[in-house]
Amino acid sequence: MSSNGKEQLEALLALINDSARAAMAEYDKAGGIPSPYDVEPHPLDSAPDPLALKRSIRILEGAVDQLRATLAPPAHTLLTRAQNYYWACLAVAQRARVPEILKDHPAGLDIVTLGEKTRMAPGKLQSVLRMLAARSVFREVSPGVFANNRLSANMITELNIGDLVELYTVEAMAPTTTWYDSLVDAEYAHSYENNKSAWAYSVKDTWKGTGGFFKYLQGQPARRKVFGSAMVGLSHATGSLAAISGYPWSKYKTVADVGSGIGEFAMKLARDYPVVVTLHDLPPTIKDAETFWADEYPEAIESNRVSFAPMDFFAEPPAPNMDIYFVRLCVAYRLIIHNWPDKEATLILKKAASVMAPHSRIIIQDYVLQNPNPRRGLSDGPGVDLAPEPMMPNFGAGNIKHYAQDITMLIMYNGKERTLDEVVELGSQAGLKLDKVWDLADTSLIEFVLA
Numbered sequence: 167m168s169s170n171g172k173e174q175l176e177a178l179l180a181l182i183n184d185s186a187r188a189a190m191a192e193y194d195k196a197g198g199i200p201s202p203y204d205v206e207p208h209p210l211d212s213a214p215d216p217l218a219l220k221r222s223i224r225i226l227e228g229a230v231d232q233l234r235a236t237l238a239p240p241a242h243t244l245l246t247r248a249q250n251y252y253w254a255c256l257a258v259a260q261r262a263r264v265p266e267i268l269k270d271h272p273a274g275l276d277i278v279t280l281g282e283k284t285r286m287a288p289g290k291l292q293s294v295l296r297m298l299a300a301r302s303v304f305r306e307v308s309p310g311v312f313a314n315n316r317l318s319a320n321m322i323t324e325l326n327i328g329d330l331v332e333l334y335t336v337e338a339m340a341p342t343t344t345w346y347d348s349l350v351d352a353e354y355a356h357s358y359e360n361n362k363s364a365w366a367y368s369v370k371d372t373w374k375g376t377g378g379f380f381k382y383l384q385g386q387p388a389r390r391k392v393f394g395s396a397m398v399g400l401s402h403a404t405g406s407l408a409a410i411s412g413y414p415w416s417k418y419k420t421v422a423d424v425g426s427g428i429g430e431f432a433m434k435l436a437r438d439y440p441v442v443v444t445l446h447d448l449p450p451t452i453k454d455a456e457t458f459w460a461d462e463y464p465e466a467i468e469s470n471r472v473s474f475a476p477m478d479f480f481a482e483p484p485a486p487n488m489d490i491y492f493v494r495l496c497v498a499y500r501l502i503i504h505n506w507p508d509k510e511a512t513l514i515l516k517k518a519a520s521v522m523a524p525h526s527r528i529i530i531q532d533y534v535l536q537n538p539n540p541r542r543g544l545s546d547g548p549g550v551d552l553a554p555e556p557m558m559p560n561f562g563a564g565n566i567k568h569y570a571q572d573i574t575m576l577i578m579y580n581g582k583e584r585t586l587d588e589v590v591e592l593g594s595q596a597g598l599k600l601d602k603v604w605d606l607a608d609t610s611l612i613e614f615v616l617a
């Protein structure tokens with residue numbers, strides 16, 4: 167037992183106090199400090215890159231979790247973690263569109279009316295909503311009467327957080343029920359092929375197609391729509407739009423977004439900078455992208471600031487920059503490399519390296535996993551922060567999204583999140599060398615040039 171336990175807990179308490187006050191100051195600057203009983207989103211909820219807030223929350227959540235795990239009886243902690251039905255209740259509320267139903271009822275709706283509107287038994291729905299209200303999503307304003315609050319109201323803004331919740335609680339959670347079976351199955355256990363993931367195992371008796379999750383999605387227009395929309399929410403929730411203001415895009419003219427999805431990031435980029443963007447993705451997704459741009463930003467199509475180039479990034483390189491005036495080819499990979507095991511990820515990078523000009527850069531935007539126990543005094547790499555003592559150097563639960571996303575990638579694709587060293591190694595296999603890391607608190611931009 168540590169003799170300086172008291173000192174360490176006092177230090178954690180001080181970190182909690184300081185980081186909470188720093189977070190309050192950020193809210194104060196942006197329209198006022200929120201109350202636990204707020205019913206509307208705060209202006210800062212939709213800010214694209216609240217970096218300072220995220221840096222404070224990373225310390226606050228990490229320190230609170232360490233303090234709770236130290237002081238609570240272990241059996242209590244293990245039981246509450248094992249009984250984490252929270253995600254399943256979120257899935258029910260989102261799929262039943264409860265936040266939407268409550269939107270025009272600020273005083274709340276009784277559970278019988280909610281049951282009628284969702285076609286559910288009132289008693290069952292009440293258990294779901296009570297569980298969520300106990301963790302600050304929805305508010306039980308009087309017994310059996312539920313209203314939206316700031317968190318549930320955030321599920322119905324144009325940031326598509328509701329669809330993000332649906333993607334993670336439906337597609338990504340379903341395979342966890344047979345995850346262990348896949349980990350010990352003779353055919354699946356030791357394979358890192360994309361089509362031998364825990365997700366592939368979970369659908370092997372029901373889906374007759376071949377390939378992994380993305381191949382499956384191409385034949386599922388409704389689920390593909392949720393996926394495309396959820397990526398907008400993911401960009402926001404991971405703060406990845408910080409890449410728009412956190413990188414000197416004005417130095418560049420052309421951006422090929424490989425595995426662009428519907429091109430929501432590229433659209434924001436094209437609105438903020440005079441860049442010409444090329445979207446690369448599988449053919450059905452590129453069709454969805456064309457519709458999305460025609461609806462949202464037709465001027466970019468009319469002025470040829472966007473082109474839609476269907477491709478398979480394992481089979482073909484991205485479009486080489488054929489306009490010789492544009493000497494810098496910016497090839498942006500966003501949230502893509504983590505979907506793939508090392509062999510495939512290297513192949514994607516090699517294809518791009520083969521068409522790079524000397525000034526071209528490859529930017530990988532991803533979480534960078536930190537070694538949980540690096541020696542103090544040694545950073546994980548240029549631009550990667552370490553947590554203050556006595557926190558775990560990787561911020562522990564303050565960075566839990568990174569480790570959760572690592573598990574999501576493993577379950578869905580046999581992919582993974584990587585440490586900086588692992589990403590640099592992938593790059594070097596593809597003939598690239600690291601130029602710079604841009605730490606955006608949640609994600610990082612890892613910038614490569616030709617070796």
Ligand SMILES: C[S@@+](CC[C@H](N)C(=O)[O-])C[C@H]1O[C@@H](n2cnc3c(N)ncnc32)[C@H](O)[C@@H]1O
Nearest residue numbers: 380397425426427447448451477478479500501
């Ligand atoms: C996680 S999503 C990321 C989308 C977008 N970059 C973003 O950050 O919102 C991965 C994308 O890779 C695309 N993709 C998967 N396999 C592909 C392949 N073989 N060739 C091209 N695109 C592919 C998917 O269709 C999907 O749009």
